[in-house]
Amino acid sequence: MTLLIKNVTICNADNVEEDADILIEGGMIGKTGKNIQAGADRVVDGQGLHAFPGFLDLHAHLRDPGFTHKEDIVSGTKAAAAGGYTAICCMPNTKPVADSVETVRYMIEKAHGAGFCEVLPVASITKGMQGRELTDFAALLDAGAVAFSDDGLPVTEDGMVLAAMEKAKKLGTFLMLHEEDLALRGEGVVHEGSNAKQAGICGIPRAAEECMTARDIMYAEKTGAHIHICHVSTEGSVQLIRRAKGRGMRITCETGPHYFSATDAMILDKNPNAKMNPPLREERDRQAVCQGIADGTIDVIATDHAPHSSKEKAIGIEKAPFGIIGFETAFALAVTNLVDVGIIDWKDLARLLSERPNALLKRKGGKIAAGMPADMALCNVHEKYIYSEGSILSKAKNTPFIGKELCGRVTMTIREGKVTYDRQAD
Ligand SMILES: [Zn+2]
Structure with missing residues (x-):
């Protein structure tokens, strides 16, 4: 099947080209450029649309196997495709934990069968995520x-994280670290600050994240391992990582769209859908995250898509589980809160959502060019709309952004030359 996209603005990390055509043949990009004349099975009018290389989410929870009342691999990958994603990394906190070759294979194969989005499993560091014994990294890498x-x-x-770093380094892979001192978190459920105090809810201090980030930077420096810090949320974490990068360390990191889009003011009404871990911080943290994105300290925007059922979230902010969904709002939140306010441009967005995560995983992708896989998201970057619950394809609806005005909408997602999402047809 051949597909010809006409008159689109191609947004790559290194270049933006207006009024260009993209010819897709056999799952690959055959050609890009002006006025491509070719017979195609389908022609898509790209007038007014921006084409980005397919987004790759480094951090998502698909809840499958084990918690499929929240989400499963089919519903999750379908929602991801609607968000412009062509590949997503799923975290191992499933039941069973993704600590075995069988579970890793199950995830890959189920996603492959559904065909919406490639799933790239992140296996657990320790067996059962119990923190006591390392998993068989080599076998798990072999399994995918x-x-x-x-x-x-x-x-x-400490000994466990050091051993994991040594092993990861030896095998040429990396650790994605959730940085949290559980003793410092204590009973905290939201950011520790005046808003938590006003709402009468127990807070989580910034130090809970920063202490562990600092520790792991020291150990990574000692071992020479590549570490990737997950969901950076505080000013202090951004500074620690910036300094580590300045020393030439192999450290990368991600933040979630909510950390540059919202603050802990959102928890004042005790909305359980504004509860995630790490929590929404203060305006100065939000600005530090934006600055980190702008200057390259933060490498990647990852969703931390964390679906929960409405029933689970309905028990009040204190008891409700941490996490919000993210696939279907990541692009719009980035357009609305980063591009439209002048913090980054379209090239940066292509870098943060596609080029960098692909490079991190050493994958061929992240660029719209001849010879690359035909993975892309066609987006109307100027479309403004109110985000509604009815539009959500994920099984879960736990997001604080319902009812908010957003700008930027994915209209079509193409993976390996096949349309995996088409808003027109939806
Ligand atoms: Zn985490």
């Missing part, structure tokens, strides 16, 4: 795991 994480939990034991 792309990195290692105990996300949802920190690797608390």
Whole structure:
């Protein structure tokens, strides 16, 4: 099947080209350029649309196997395709934990069967995420795991995280670290600050994240391992990582769209859908995250898509589980809160959502050019709309952005030359 996209603005990390055509043949990009004349099975009018290389989410929870009342691999990948994603990394905190070759294969194969989005499993660092024994990294890599994480939990034991770094380095892979001192978090459920006090809710101090980030930077410096810091949310974490990068360390990091789009003012009405971990911080943290994105300290925007059922979230902010969904709002939140306010441009957005995450995983992709896989998202970057619950394709609806005005909408997603999402047809 051949597909010809006409008159689109191509946004790559290194270049923006207006009024260009894209010819897709056999799942690959055959050609890009002006006025391509070719017979195609389907012609898409790209007038007014921007084409980005397919987004790659480094951090998502698909809840499958084990928690499929929240989300499953089919509903999750469908929602991801609607968000412009062509590949997503899923975290191992499933049931069973993704600490075995069988579970890793199950995730890959189920996603492959559904066909919406490629799933790249992140296997657990420790067996059962118990923090006591390392998993078989080599076998898990062989099975298709792309990195290692105990996300949802920190690797608390110093000896364990050091051993994991040594092993990751030896095998040429990296650790994705959820940085949290559980003792410092204590009973906290939202950011520790005046808003938590006003709402009468127990807070989580910035230090809970920063202490562990600082520790792991020291150990990574000692071992020479590549570490990737998950969901950076505080000014202090951004500074620690900026300094580490300045020393030439192999450290990368991500932030979530909510950390540059919102603050802990959102928890004043005790909305359980504004509860995630790490929590929404203060305006100065939000600005530091924006600055980190602008200057390259923050490498990647990752959703931390964390679906929960309405029933689970309905028990009040204190008891409700941490997490919000993110696939279907990441692009719009980035357009609305980063591009439209002048913090980054379209090239930066292509870098943060596609080029960098692809490079991190050493994948061929992240660029719209001849010879690359035909993975892309066609977007109307100027479309303004109110985000509604009815539009959500994920099984879960736990997001604080319902009812908010957003700008930027994915209209079509193409993966390996096949249309995986088409808003017109939806
Ligand atoms: Zn986490």
